[in-house]
Amino acid sequence: MTTIVTKKPAKETASIQPQKKAVYETKQLNLWYGNNHALKNIDLEIMENEVTAIIGPSGCGKSTYIKTLNRMVELVTSVKTSGEILYRGRNIFDQDYGVEELRTRVGMVFQKPNPFPKSIYDNVAYGPRIHGIKNKKILDEIVEKSLRGAAIWDEVKDRLNENAYSISGGQQQRICIARALAIEPDVILMDEPTSALDPISTLKVEELVQELKKDYSIIIVTHNMQQAARISDKTAFFLNGEVVEFDHTDTIFSNPSDKRTEDYISGRFG
Amino acid sequence: MSVREKFDFELNSAQEELISLSTMAVNALNKSMEALISQDVDAALEVIEDDKDINQLEEYINDRVILLIAKQSPVATDLRRLIVTIKVASDMERVGDYAVNIAKETIRIGNQELLPQIGQIQQMQKLAVAMLRQVIDAFVEEDVVKAKEIAELDDQVDELYGDVIRKLMRAGGENPDRLSQITQLAFISRYMERSADHATNIAEQLFYMVRGQHYDLNK
Numbered sequence: 001m002t003t004i005v006t007k008k009p010a011k012e013t014a015s016i017q018p019q020k021k022a023v024y025e026t027k028q029l030n031l032w033y034g035n036n037h038a039l040k041n042i043d044l045e046i047m048e049n050e051v052t053a054i055i056g057p058s059g060c061g062k063s064t065y066i067k068t069l070n071r072m073v074e075l076v077t078s079v080k081t082s083g084e085i086l087y088r089g090r091n092i093f094d095q096d097y098g099v100e101e102l103r104t105r106v107g108m109v110f111q112k113p114n115p116f117p118k119s120i121y122d123n124v125a126y127g128p129r130i131h132g133i134k135n136k137k138i139l140d141e142i143v144e145k146s147l148r149g150a151a152i153w154d155e156v157k158d159r160l161n162e163n164a165y166s167i168s169g170g171q172q173q174r175i176c177i178a179r180a181l182a183i184e185p186d187v188i189l190m191d192e193p194t195s196a197l198d199p200i201s202t203l204k205v206e207e208l209v210q211e212l213k214k215d216y217s218i219i220i221v222t223h224n225m226q227q228a229a230r231i232s233d234k235t236a237f238f239l240n241g242e243v244v245e246f247d248h249t250d251t252i253f254s255n256p257s258d259k260r261t262e263d264y265i266s267g268r269f270g
Numbered sequence: 271m272s273v274r275e276k277f278d279f280e281l282n283s284a285q286e287e288l289i290s291l292s293t294m295a296v297n298a299l300n301k302s303m304e305a306l307i308s309q310d311v312d313a314a315l316e317v318i319e320d321d322k323d324i325n326q327l328e329e330y331i332n333d334r335v336i337l338l339i340a341k342q343s344p345v346a347t348d349l350r351r352l353i354v355t356i357k358v359a360s361d362m363e364r365v366g367d368y369a370v371n372i373a374k375e376t377i378r379i380g381n382q383e384l385l386p387q388i389g390q391i392q393q394m395q396k397l398a399v400a401m402l403r404q405v406i407d408a409f410v411e412e413d414v415v416k417a418k419e420i421a422e423l424d425d426q427v428d429e430l431y432g433d434v435i436r437k438l439m440r441a442g443g444e445n446p447d448r449l450s451q452i453t454q455l456a457f458i459s460r461y462m463e464r465s466a467d468h469a470t471n472i473a474e475q476l477f478y479m480v481r482g483q484h485y486d487l488n489k
Contacts, residue, residue, distance in 0.1 A: 225345065229345070253346060254345070254349070254350075254482060255346060255350075255482030255483070256346055262346050262347060265346060266344065266347070266348050267273070267274050267277075
């Protein structure tokens, strides 16, 4: 008699993963821009020390979602939300939750490198200075540590006083990552951080993301499917403001459950 | 034609080539057995000659699939389909090689009178060919139920194989002067058993292609 036995990949049975904690728990999040219902009943649990990729076609709500995680979305007028986002167990929409406190813990890197028109040093020291650090020795240490963390120290250590605009786009983006690291955040949000970079700079940022996840939790919005496949642990597919599928990246890109996910990742729409 | 339409077209073409390759391999297996039964050395030589086409087509399919993977970065079902195409092409190419081996044994046996065990080997061949044809159909239709039935036929081939080998061993004791043909027939029955195993492999690949999970149909 023939029986069908599903073979489990050896990896799954062999590895024992240490218990990870959720950094963000999104529960029934809805968001409206005026009458436009941009996020619908989002439930997502984002784990610490992982890279979580958010993918989906333009206008699906993925950027809106990550901008909600540090409440940057509130800068847009006529935004209304319902539901909860727990950051480390506490609802970020609570009235007594200070937005500055949240953004100290949650750094952000944007699509286009946006250094300040200041020296490389001053860009990285900007956050710590705002938080009251004036001691030059301490600032020097923070700047070096952050630039090393962003894998750009060796390239800029002799030109720290040059204007950040004088270096290449790929380097500028890593300066922005260093600037985010300087405030010692817990989470780094990245909104298409490599879409304006050439392939070599892209690879450097991708390698950096892999390094950074040892110390930080990273949430990255990307239009680049292969990038999501290469660097993320989990992937959420957004469509029309909803999460269609959220799973291990390996599963999403090898055997997704939802046909819409499959159609999107294999380039059949979007 | 959009980029994705072109990809789908290329992928379908590669699969159509695979069906051609499969048909050629199964026909070769049939023809080699007919040559053996009718002791037709010319037909056996044709099988050997035609194998070049099978090998070339397998290489062509592999090149095409590798190019598609390199240029299109396929994922999920598309990627599984391409990987399975390469693996099935390799299985079918091997079936073609068994046909060549049988053709070579046919030339060695020449016009010696065939031992009665040839009847059971023919039964094995009919089952193996039926399995291969069924798995090709299942592949075209992506029909996993049909693929599962193939494994059941494989059990029959394995039983016949065991029986043929036992009888050939016994015949070896009784007819020591015919040891050469007994050895050739033992090899030929082995090629039939292996061909049926390749059909089962392909059925497992089909499961993987359609469902994205690994199944062991040999349990």
